Amino acid sequence: MGSGKTSWSIQYINKNPFANFLYITPFLEEVERIIRNTNRDFTQPINRGNGKLDAINELLACQADIASTHELFKHLDEESRENIKNGHYILILDEVLNVIEPYDNIRNDDMRLLKESGCVTVDDDGFVIWNKNKIDYDTKYNEIKILADNKSLIYINQKLLLWRYPPEIFTLFDEVYILTYLFEASILKNYFDLYKIGYEQKSISVQNKEYFITDFFVPNTSIYIEKINIYNGKLNENIHQKINSLSVTWFKAKINQDNIKQIKRNLYNYFSNILSAKADTIMWTTFKDYKSKLKGKGYSNQFVSCNCRSTNKYDKTYNLAYCVNVYLHPGITQFFKQKGVNINEELYGLSEMIQWIWRSRIRNGETINIYIPSMRMRNLLNEWMCMNLDYQNRIAS
Incomplete structure (x- = not known):
């Protein structure tokens, strides 16, 4: 970056x-x-x-x-x-x-109806195929018909549709x-x-x-040890932690609602008491569906989407909080696994986090502070900064 x-x-x-x-x-x-x-x-x-x-x-x-x-x-x-x-x-x-994505514009009941009516079949590779005899049907499923004709819809495990960008x-x-x-x-x-x-x-x-x-060369990321100040205090200890804490699944679970409230209190404490940060220096994120549960006084309006990239809009910010734990959508993982391709989830999560962090002033070589409540994501960033060049080159190859 x-x-x-x-x-x-x-x-x-x-x-x-x-x-x-x-x-x-x-x-x-x-x-x-x-x-x-x-x-x-x-x-x-x-x-x-x-x-x-x-x-x-x-x-x-x-x-x-x-x-x-x-x-x-x-x-x-x-x-x-x-x-x-x-x-x-x-x-x-x-x-x-994003060449493979979940396709949420159709329910399982709709898919079953299309199959039973003979409008679609699923081939051996999982692609949804629209029956040529029904190609002139004008229905509310016209978008499905177009995507199927482009071989852009994949049916996984009889329950999940994925959209695929045509590789050709x-x-x-x-x-x-x-x-x-x-x-x-x-x-x-x-x-x-x-x-x-x-x-x-x-x-x-x-x-x-x-x-x-x-x-191609891999830059020496150890130079960021002095520039990225990762918070390592008590706010990391007052949340019950497992390796998947702060993932989408974790946020959904009712059992974690008290922990979510604690993260909100931690965010306020971090920005207001520990850093005394002014609003225009703050950048924070979580999954969009859970933004309302974590936003609080003094930082709510400084939210930046966790998949934000390719913008310099926030390059004056230096007090950050990254409240997510990134995993691939399980349907995407399953799709590649069925094709014999195993994706490195740790490298994927690291990449997503670094892209977000680089929206801040670190892109200009200036120091930043960051609170990362997820133990897994915090460790990934520490490991990335401490990697020697030989190890990085082995990963890249």
């Missing part, structure tokens, strides 16, 4: 005036940054009545340079694919795309650059491995204000 990936992208775009670029980023503010800082006529798809998908397809057909969001990129259709291939586009993907889209571009840290921890890396999409890991270096792609 903060190594100059976006700056390299802007430089690369400016140095290749005859290439067609599709720049995809999580946030609209980063879309606007690319539009402002490149010497190209980048266009952002705008809904003029027929939806943003029609807008991006029109731009792709015209071989325009396009800057847009992850969300729109996830909805590219057959027309988009043809235009990308014909336009010889270069894709720059800012941060990894990545093969349509002349070049693909993915800007992220700890790629080896991501779902996208495991997805590429599963679908045999080749890739090379590289790093960014800067010399005389010019950015270069270099051979």
Whole structure:
């Protein structure tokens, strides 16, 4: 994080005036940054009545340079694919795309109805297939029909639907650059491995204000031991701890409601009494569904989503609280496991936490304070800062 990936992208775009670029980023503010800082006529798809998908397809057909969001990129259709291939586009993907996600727009009862009516079947690989004899049916399940036709829906254990991004889209571009840290921890890396999409890991270096792609190296993270002050006092001891404490499942359990109230008291104590922190220096998080249970006086409005990344909006904050314990959704883990791919959950959790922490002023090399009530996440951050280079390189390889 903060190594100059976006700056390299802007430089690369400016140095290749005859290439067609599709720049995809999580946030609209980063879309606007690319539009402002490149010497190209980048266009952002705008809904003029027929939806943003029609807008991006029109731009792709015209071989325009396009800057847009992850969300729109996830909805590219057959027309988009043809235009990308014909336009010889270069894709720059800012941060990894969520290529496998739970699909919650349909209940188990609906799925059973679709199967019993003969509208859908599930093939040997778990993909939901819409019956071609019923392709003209116009029902409330039209979205299911479209996703099934794209082989984007997977049925796991007869009870869970997952949305899958079509892997063939990545093969349509002349070049693909993915800007992220700890790629080896991501779902996208495991997805590429599963679908045999080749890739090379590289790093960014800067010399005389010019950015270069270099051979991959793992930076020495021990320099952050002096910059990240992890709280290690009594507030870590007044919560009953197990390895999965502060996970989504833990927050849901009624038995943990007293512990949740204690975390709320700890947050107030940490920010108000231990740090005497002013509101504009604070950044804190938990899972969105449990924000209301932890928010309190003096820090409520400083909440930053735990999956926030690719933004400099909070780079003046330095008093942090990370009140989550990150695990992959069990359906995603099960999907990969059935395919013979085991995901490193520890590395995944570490990556998610570091991405969040780097929204603060640590990205500028300045010191921060952080309270991490989860024993597991606290240990992961300590281990990351204390890793020697040989050990980091073994993980990366």
